[in-house]
Amino acid sequence: xxxxxxxxxxxxxxxxxxxxxxxxxxxxxxxxxxxxxxxxxxxxxxxxxxxxxxxxxxxxxxxxxxxxxxxxxxxxxxxxxxxxxxxxxxxxxxxxxxxxxxxxxxxxxxxxxxxxxxxxxxxxxxxxxxxxxxxxxxxxxxxxxxxxxxxxxxxxxxxxxxxxxxxxxxxxxxxxxxxxxxxxxxxxxxxxxxxxxxxxxxxxxxxxxxxxxxxxxxxxxxxxxxxxxxxxxxxxxxxxxxxxxxxxxxxxxxxxxxxxxxxxxxxxxxxxxxxxxxxxxxxxxxxxxxxxxxxxxxxxxxxxxxxxxxxxxxxxxxxxxxxxxxxxxxxxxxxxxxxxxxxxxxxxxxxxxxxx
Numbered sequence: 001x002x003x004x005x006x007x008x009x010x011x012x013x014x015x016x017x018x019x020x021x022x023x024x025x026x027x028x029x030x031x032x033x034x035x036x037x038x039x040x041x042x043x044x045x046x047x048x049x050x051x052x053x054x055x056x057x058x059x060x061x062x063x064x065x066x067x068x069x070x071x072x073x074x075x076x077x078x079x080x081x082x083x084x085x086x087x088x089x090x091x092x093x094x095x096x097x098x099x100x101x102x103x104x105x106x107x108x109x110x111x112x113x114x115x116x117x118x119x120x121x122x123x124x125x126x127x128x129x130x131x132x133x134x135x136x137x138x139x140x141x142x143x144x145x146x147x148x149x150x151x152x153x154x155x156x157x158x159x160x161x162x163x164x165x166x167x168x169x170x171x172x173x174x175x176x177x178x179x180x181x182x183x184x185x186x187x188x189x190x191x192x193x194x195x196x197x198x199x200x201x202x203x204x205x206x207x208x209x210x211x212x213x214x215x216x217x218x219x220x221x222x223x224x225x226x227x228x229x230x231x232x233x234x235x236x237x238x239x240x241x242x243x244x245x246x247x248x249x250x251x252x253x254x255x256x257x258x259x260x261x262x263x264x265x266x267x268x269x270x271x272x273x274x275x276x277x278x279x280x281x282x283x284x285x286x287x288x289x290x291x292x293x294x295x296x297x298x299x300x301x302x303x304x305x306x307x308x309x310x311x312x313x314x315x316x317x318x319x320x321x322x323x324x325x326x327x328x329x330x331x332x333x334x335x336x337x338x339x340x341x342x343x344x345x346x347x348x349x350x351x352x353x354x355x356x
Contacts, residue, residue, distance in 0.1 A: 097139040300340065
């Protein structure tokens with residue numbers, strides 16, 4: 001059974017990774033809006049998929065750790081906690097994107113009925129139940145993740161109750177079956193908008209990614225293996241290098257694999273390697289500044305898309321701005337700095353309200 005101090009150790013050691021995963025999503029979006037995703041051999045064409053898959057595996061891993069020794073968790077508690085923690089941000093950003101959607105109505109790109117339907121789905125966080133990209137990516141584009149995560153939170157606790165009673169061998173079999181199933185369905189389905197929705201957006205497949213992270217977590221906690229630091233460094237560098245290489249070769253692979261399945265085995269291994277904080281990569285990711293950035297990564301994630309869209313309206317109309325690497329770099333930095341400032345302000349307000 002883990003003590004609170006041990007849980008904190010694991011949590012802090014992986015916060016730096018959370019920020020790195022956010023950067024993958026951030027660069028995917030911002031390089032997309034400036035038309036530069038083809039940099040570095042199209043690596044950033046797939047960086048968003050890597051980031052999202054990593055978020056889910058990491059969240060599942062940490063959730064597994066948090067459930068050990070606890071019998072007070074329930075589905076109702078999970079839903080209430082989720083709504084209290086995430087929904088205010090979602091609703092605020094939903095409001096901020098209404099002008100974009102109304103402009104689409106006035107320009108004739110959608111009718112008022114479709115706008116209202118999308119608004120209802122967004123408010124109820126059920127947009128990912130509809131396999132149409134114009135719907136599940138409407139308003140604040142990244143809120144689809146919150147919709148999927150809400151459904152995951154409903155099933156995660158009963159699944160954890162079953163998994164944590166199993167030994168490492170049984171969980172390893174479950175893990176292998178989940179990986180094989182996701183690979184199989186990714187290879188069987190033809191490339192289509194439905195396949196994109198099912199493999200990248202939908203709750204059932206993303207729940208599998210989350211449970212894969214949980215399995216790695218339970219296996220890690222039961223099968224702690226002592227490895228020399230030199231070997232740990234070699235292992236973590238090899239696993240990390242594999243994850244870096246995958247986006248470079250994704251264009252040569254069946255595209256359905258690149259939505260999530262291709263990353264899961266190495267991502268789970270990387271998280272396990274980093275959990276101890278006893279190798280060269282985790283030493284860097286555990287630096288205080290990386291932990292601080294990791295601590296606000298959720299806020300950075302949920303706010304960056306809105307900051308980017310609003311700033312782009314101004315940026316693209318500035319007469320002195322050119323399509324050069326200097327000005328593009330300035331835009332990227334501005335978006336990140338403003339997003340960081342907004343996230344910190346929101347966090348300070350939240351902490352003040354809690355303390356007040």
